[in-house]
Amino acid sequence: MELDPQNAFSAIQTGIRQASALVVTYSFSVIGAVLLLVIGFVVAGFIERWVYAGLGQVGGFDLTLRRFFSKIARYVVLGLVVVMVLGQFGIQTASVIAAIGAVGLAIGLALQGTLQNIAAGIMLLALRPLRIGEYVEVGSISGTVEEIGLFATRLRAVDGIYILAPNSTLWTLPVKNFTRNGVRRNDITISATNEHDLDQVQKSLLKLAESDRRVRKDPPPSAFVAELGDNTASITLRYWTSDSDYQSAKAELNKKVRSTLRVMA
Incomplete structure (x- = not known):
């Protein structure tokens, strides 16, 4: 079968016209998409800095939370930009959003434990039941807090x-x-x-505590009979110190109290 040159030429011209129309149409779409991406990145960066600076004005707001929420704001803006770019090419954004939601739900179920840690980290940073440098005990865990992250907290025993x-x-x-x-x-x-002599023991213990500069005057130290037995009596020396002096005062006064009791025997 012979190909008619006239028909072939007409077909080529038609193809060129259709290709030109597609190039023109999609050129505008590509240009619009590029502009949206550029503007979106600029706006996302601005929003991130604005949120970070705004949260910095809130007294006591944790630095880690400031970074976390500012990053979340940035990614939300970028997500909206991506949806708008897809719309430039005629893609149904509703179905895209539904697909993203389904993927997000699946990821959330798979990372349920991790997300619980993130939520708990946000609550720890917001409510601050513990801070860096504090000594805490939580169940079987005890130590000095060194870092509070979004997933886990580092302590030193x-x-x-x-x-x-x-x-x-x-x-x-x-x-x-x-x-x-x-x-x-x-x-x-x-x-x-x-x-x-119980009275003498109590006076001696009080004197020990009052002579120690680490023992606070308010509330004042006290010595009292805590328990009576047939041949013995338990005498308690109670005192308050600053947290930084607690261990040193405890060790030294324990030694002095034992020595005092031995001398008075």
């Missing part, structure tokens, strides 16, 4: 052991914060026998 605790664990259990109030109470209890 008293023996120097590294601890990385999931935020969900720290949030769901009661937190004992030994540093927050700045002062701590200690009780030293000794056992006196019938050979001891």
Whole structure:
């Protein structure tokens, strides 16, 4: 079958016209998409800086949360820009948004534990039951807080052991914060026998506490009989110190109290 040159030429011209129309049409779409992307990136950066600076004006707002929320704002803007770019090419954005929602739900279910840690991290940073440098005890976990992240919190135990605790664990259990109030109470209890003068023992213990510069005057130290037995009596010395002096005062007064009781026997 012979090809008619006239028909072939007409077909080529038609194809060129259609291709030209497509190029013109999609050129505008591509240019519009590029402009949207450029403007979107600029606006997203501005929004990120604006949110970061705005949260910085809130007193006591944590730096990690400022970064987290400013990044979230940036990615939300970029997500909207991507949807608008897809719309430039005639793609049904409603179906795209539905697909993104379905993917997000699947990812959320797969990373449920991780998302719990992030949510707990946000609550820890917002409500601040523990801060960097504070000594805390949460369940079986205890140590000095070194870093609070969105996923986990790093602590250092008293023996120097590294601890990385999931935020969900720290949030769901009661937190004992030994540093927050700045002062701590200690009780030293000794056992006196019938050979001891209880009044004299109490006076001696009070004198020990009052002569120690680390013991606070308010509330004042006290010494009292905590428990009576047949041949013994438990006498307690109660005093308050600052958190920083707690361990040193406890160690030294324990030694002095024992020596005093031994001398008075």
